[in-house]
Amino acid sequence: MKTILLVGNGFNYMIENWIKNLSENFVKETTGEETVSITEKIHEITTLWQKFNEIFEEIKTKNPKLNEEELIRIIYSVIDLFSSMDGLEKIMGRDKLEQLKGLFDSLLLEKIRDIALEFKNHHESVGYKNIKKLFPDFGSRFSKMLSDKKSKYFHIFTTNYDGVLDTLLTGNPHGFIFQDGFGSYTREFLKFYNYNIEYDKIICHLHGSYLYQKIYGMTYKLRDNIENTDPVMIFNNPDFKEDIIKRDTVLLQYYEILKNDLKDSDQLIIFGNSMINEPHIKSLINKYGNREDLKIIIFSTSPEKVSEELKGIYKFNVEQVNTKEVLDMDAFFTELENKL
Template identity: 40%
Template sequence: MTILTGNGFNYMIMNFIKNSISNYTNELNLTQEELNDLNDKIQEITALWKEFDKFFKDLMKEYPTLNSEEIIKMINLVLNFLSNSDTLEKLIPDCKEHIAPIKLGMEKAIGEKILEICNKFRTFEQSDNYKLIKKLFPNFGDKIRSSLTEKNIQPLFLTTNYDGIEDTILTNHGTFIPDGFGKNKHGDLVLIEDNLNKDELFFHIHGSYKFKKDFYETIKLRQTSENLNPLMIFNQPELKKKQIMEDNVLREYFYIFEEKLKTCKNFIIIGNSLKNEPHIIELLKKQEFNDEHHNLYIYDNNPEQVEKTINKKFRRKIIHFNIKKINTEIFNNSEKFIDNLLSIN
């Protein structure tokens, strides 16, 4: 079983909290104000990438149907065209010399914005919000992971999110799902090959606010350590795979994802539109699935749109999967969601 989540997973958690406020206030001695504040904070970190909308606000006004990553793509296309145009060079001598500083300036500005967003993720953790989330869902991870173990299912959990909400909720008796990291001789948390051979794994396939680029490798920071060089993939969609392949951790995650897809019976997408993830759809396209034995489950507010997005990328109707679409009612109650998820064999 392979489970891929996106921002919609966080919104689902917010929905669970919203619909169970009376239970939490009675059982956990929490006020409605505290729970509303937590939901506001979850929404804030889930929507942090919309800050790039402000960054590109002038262009967003002109092209309202494009999101930030598509705007980056458009800018890159224009800059690449200008830097490779001999005709333009004839019309405006030395114009190419001015393109490189513009490219560097844009890369620097995006990097600074990513660092700013990373610090907000860190602030969320420093305020003990993850502890409160675990308090609200003490058995969520225990129930899912124990049930899968009993069924002899070895799950691979993947997320394109950068925060630690899903990591926290899926803890089992305080134990996080292995992500391949372990201590080296210097005490740093680095990717260790033997740690990738576990019965269950959890990967941040686009990086995390805790992943730090350290020269030629990525290390994972402990607790709330400051991260001055975060690894969080946010870019033109077509460039994401290149960035992934350039990183020692994300590259291994991607390869394991690819191998797992070849054998997993059920591929489950929870709250991920895949709209800006051509590298993931490319993996799906490469697999030779059999309708009878491979199922694609889409948990989403608009599962039909997710299916449409995938089909559009395939340029033909997907016949590899037996597609099962689960709509919003499952997102209203955590117990219903868990029961529905565990009914998949």
């Protein structure tokens, strides 16, 4: 069985709910913290992208149903419209219009740096360690599940930038169960090596990570939780995501692996990803995964909405699992194992 698991923010919300369902005494004895303190930290990193509200607050007040990525799309569209108007170009000048685009790009980059710093601060606040303490055998159970189901080939692609899933997918005493392509380089950085991603079990941060840093056009991974001066985290006009991915030395490799996986995998599990702002992923599914022998399974609190996003993309039946009923780790593994 060859499986692709595509993970979004919904996974983090599920973990947050698991912790809420644990007894207060157990959480306190295990971590030394109150349940609400831990769940608030998870919620904070999962919703960090709402920091863009500071830029779009006035527009969002008038258009509350639009999310930040859709607003970015609209703003770029308006700027492009202005750029195509000869009269306006004569008034403002092409240089001014390009300056406007550059200013907006700089504003986004600065906000992304701020958000990467907050991810770093969460890392330092032992937030991830507490998640691991509460679910210490998640990684070993995941590995055992794949072994029991003889699911040798299992590739995870996540659009999340945080380390919640990575933290859970560690096992003792061997560390990470899934490879991400990075290996030893310097004291501060890990380097991406092609041979390090040629494994049956891999995890790919398709849109980057708060630990990925760009240096002279190359993407590296921070060894330690130090300040990231040029983070690789794609949060932009959804229509631009593919172009940005293809210009990155690491994300391009992940993207190509996903493309090739879709050609011959047996199933694609979409877990906690609404797919609303993923036109590039939907395009890959349509081009390479729109076939009857690829089964698509959606795990979501609103699986019917995700199915709607795939209409016209994937023409076969989609299986749906409502994760509102996945209230703890046991239920998670039961549901996932049933699909492998």
